[in-house]
Amino acid sequence: MHTIYKTLRSNSYSVPCELCSIGGLCIPMLLNNSLSDVLERKKSYLKDEIVVKSKTPFKKFYIVHSGALKTFVTTPENTEQINGFYLPGDIVGLDSISTKVYNSNIQTLGNTLLCELYYDELMSLIDSNKDVRDLIFKLLSTDIYNYQKLILCYSQKKSEERLATFIYSLYLRYQQRGHTSLNIKLAMSRADIANYLGLTIETVSRNLTKLQEQNILTAKGKFIYINKLEALIEICN
Secondary structure (H helix, E strand, O other), X not given: OOOOOOOOOOOOOEOOHHHOOOOOOOHHHHHHOOHHHHHHOEXXXXXXXXXXXXXXXOOEEEEEEEOOEXXXXXXXXXXXXXXXXXXXXXXXOHHHOOOXXXXXXXXXXXXXXXXXXXXXXXXXXXXXXXXXXXXXHHHHXXXXXXXHHHHHHHHHOOHHHHHHHHHXXXXXXXXXXXXXXXXXXXXXXXXXXXXXXXXXXXXXXXXXXXXXXXXXXXXXXXXXXXXXXXXXXXXXX
């Protein structure tokens, strides 16, 4: 069995400005032409802190530098429904462009550092900078694609397949950030995963245990080691 070290570090868990996984294109630097100005845009938040509440007027985007975020809405039954997780390098708030309000509550999953980018600043660059325009289209397209995959996961996949798909999607997202290890970090709790996937905590725990018994993965605390990547992909499909 593989040993999972809680001290594991990678630039996928904290993105330097020079290597931001938004595409290597730092929009604040394009605006200010100074890394020091970009650093001044960063704000730190504590674990479980609400960054912005749903229906608040939309003014700026949030880019995750380190830590992680979740977005959620409150149902008519006054319960929380999570609709997204955001890792270092992700930008939050693109869905608010059309509505002019934040459509979800944004909350930290741990101590988090965010880079703030005002909507008006971004719009000033889109017409004049093709790279920025292409980046925004790519991010919007990715959001739509991920939403479609989530709907498919809800409607057609069994509980074990949902969990496997979620773990594999995290692996791919970290891989895109330069994290090549099969050892991935879960920034979110088991309860949050269950909520996001439309499952109970007991179902998530049972399926996680089953995957470990099959030696497909090993879970310890906040870390999961994928022992058999191909087997995990097979369950997803």
